[in-house]
Amino acid sequence: MNQSRNTQKDAYSLILEAIDVGVYKPGDRLVESDLAERLGVSRTPIREALQRLETQSLLERDGRSLIVASLDHNQMAELYMVRRELEGLAASLAARHATEEEVRVLKDMVREDDALIDKPADLAKANRRFHEQIHLASHNRYLVQQLNLVHRSMALMATTSLAAEGRGEIAQAEHKKIVAAIEARDEKAAGQALKDHISVAFMTRLKQDAGDRGQGR
Known part of the structure; x- marks a missing residue:
């Protein structure tokens, strides 16, 4: 059995x-x-x-x-709204609870991911690992469970926002800002930096979708 x-x-x-x-x-x-x-x-x-x-x-x-399954516009907007709030909470809690070792791992991840800026598929995988590491650093098992559900649904989006021109470099700069706030133990700044990061990703995806519709896709 x-x-x-x-x-x-x-x-x-x-x-x-x-x-x-x-x-x-x-x-x-x-x-x-x-x-x-x-x-x-x-x-x-x-x-x-x-x-x-x-x-x-x-x-x-x-x-x-x-x-x-696929997500329509409203479902995507709802998903990003929930993700923004939960991810922001995870970053705030990480600023409070992350160990020194966990902070160093986040810094190493961001530094290593700089080499993937021109490789959207690889950067997307690295991006998931980075966010999952922040979730774990929150040290809140129930929050991690809810974020796992959200990220499963994110898989229903056919493309990654990191494929947009220039998005990889911008996302990396946003990741560095998030980690800096976590390292400084600034809960408010860490939460806001991650919320802003998700908002920019959502706007990027909306522009991608608008472009696809304009091309008849």
Whole structure:
């Protein structure tokens, strides 16, 4: 039974990761047999994983098929609003509770990520790690759980805002400001810096979407 539970968890994690990195994009159909072959997992845990993802609204029904869900404008705005407030709280708590070692890790991450400015896909992965590190540095398990749910839903966006021209460099400067406030133990400044960071990311994505509509995509 434990083995079955572990297999189910593996199938769920593998499918979620595939959505997160863009292997499966919003609107793509997920078929049990194809997933089982691709991921090397039997169909039963795949079926259970798909049911779990549907319950979490990461997948939706299209007739009898399951497809990767997509977010409309209102859903995206709602998601960013919640993310802005929760991320700001995480940064404020990190300024209060982060250990010296955790602060050094954040500083190292930002410095290393400078090399990825011209690589949006790699920078997007590094960006997720950076934010997750701040979540953990908040030392609040319930906040971390809620942020995990928010970031799962972020995977339903087909592109990253970091792909916008010049956004990578700006985002890195924003990350440095956040870390500086956390290191200074300035809770208010840390929270505001992260809120501002999310607001700029949201505006960037709105401009991306407007550009796509203008090109008929």
